Amino acid sequence: DTEVTQTPKHLVMGMTNKKSLKCEQHMGHRAMYWYKQKAKKPPELMFVYSYEKLSINESVPSRFSPECPNSSLLNLHLHALQPEDSALYLCASSRDQFFTDTQYFGPGTRLTVL
Amino acid sequence: AQTVTQSQPEMSVQEAETVTLSCTYDTSESDYYLFWYKQPPSRQMILVIRQEAYKQQNATENRFSVNFQKAAKSFSLKISDSQLGDAAMYFCAYRSSNSGHALNFGKGTSLLVTP
Numbered sequence: 001d002t003e004v005t006q007t008p009k010h011l012v013m014g015m016t017n018k019k020s021l022k023c024e025q026h027m028g029h030r031a032m033y034w035y036k037q038k039a040k041k042p043p044e045l046m047f048v049y050s051y052e053k054l055s056i057n058e059s060v061p062s063r064f065s066p067e068c069p070n071s072s073l074l075n076l077h078l079h080a081l082q083p084e085d086s087a088l089y090l091c092a093s094s095r096d097q098f099f100t101d102t103q104y105f106g107p108g109t110r111l112t113v114l
Numbered sequence: 115a116q117t118v119t120q121s122q123p124e125m126s127v128q129e130a131e132t133v134t135l136s137c138t139y140d141t142s143e144s145d146y147y148l149f150w151y152k153q154p155p156s157r158q159m160i161l162v163i164r165q166e167a168y169k170q171q172n173a174t175e176n177r178f179s180v181n182f183q184k185a186a187k188s189f190s191l192k193i194s195d196s197q198l199g200d201a202a203m204y205f206c207a208y209r210s211s212n213s214g215h216a217l218n219f220g221k222g223t224s225l226l227v228t229p
Contacts, residue, residue, distance in 0.1 A: 041221070103217060
């Protein structure tokens with residue numbers, strides 16, 4: 001089973017709202033990732049968690065706040081977003097953080113910021 | 115930094131025919147992995163096939179196969195007996211110990227399958 005689930009599928013929010021995206025995997029993977037994908041573009045890495053600790057932050061603005069409550073769950077808290085933050089947000093996981101480990105992607109949350 | 119180039123923004127193939135998507139990459143490393151991911155419209159990105167650089171044998175997965183030319187730094191994807199469900203954006207990606215956690219993606223090739 002290579003399933004990564006994400007909720008919600010769609011999210012519309014205003015610039016003053018606070019919302020959260022959720023990602024879950026039950027494959028026993030110890031590395032989890034957040035990517036941002038604009039239309040017709042490849043995904044761009046935002047954050048990496050390894051063994052529930054943040055190991056990489058790709059200079060993402062502080063209005064995006066990741067959280068890893070346990071090894072199966074990854075959240076992305078959103079606050080004071082801008083319209084240009086509208087995108088597909090993808091979660092991925094891999095067995096470990098090594099380059100030899102394949103990343104498996106969730107279906108994504110399509111975010112619209114008004 | 116490693117770069118991945120997909121020179122075909124769009125490709126078209128008829129059902130049951132064969133199509134090849136090209137991918138080249140630039141690296142000075144000897145140990146790395148290459149991937150092809152498929153992303154249908156409004157659907158999940160899924161792994162199609164992966165290739166370890168140290169393996170000379172080309173990877174295959176059912177109708178999908180790669181032509182890995184390490185010296186030429188080329189990693190093309192061949193889809194045989196194309197089906198309507200193969201229509202998607204295809205991303206070539208690279209990952210190595212020096213790229214760390216990052217999957218370096220190409221810009222993608224949009225594949226249209228016509229009946």
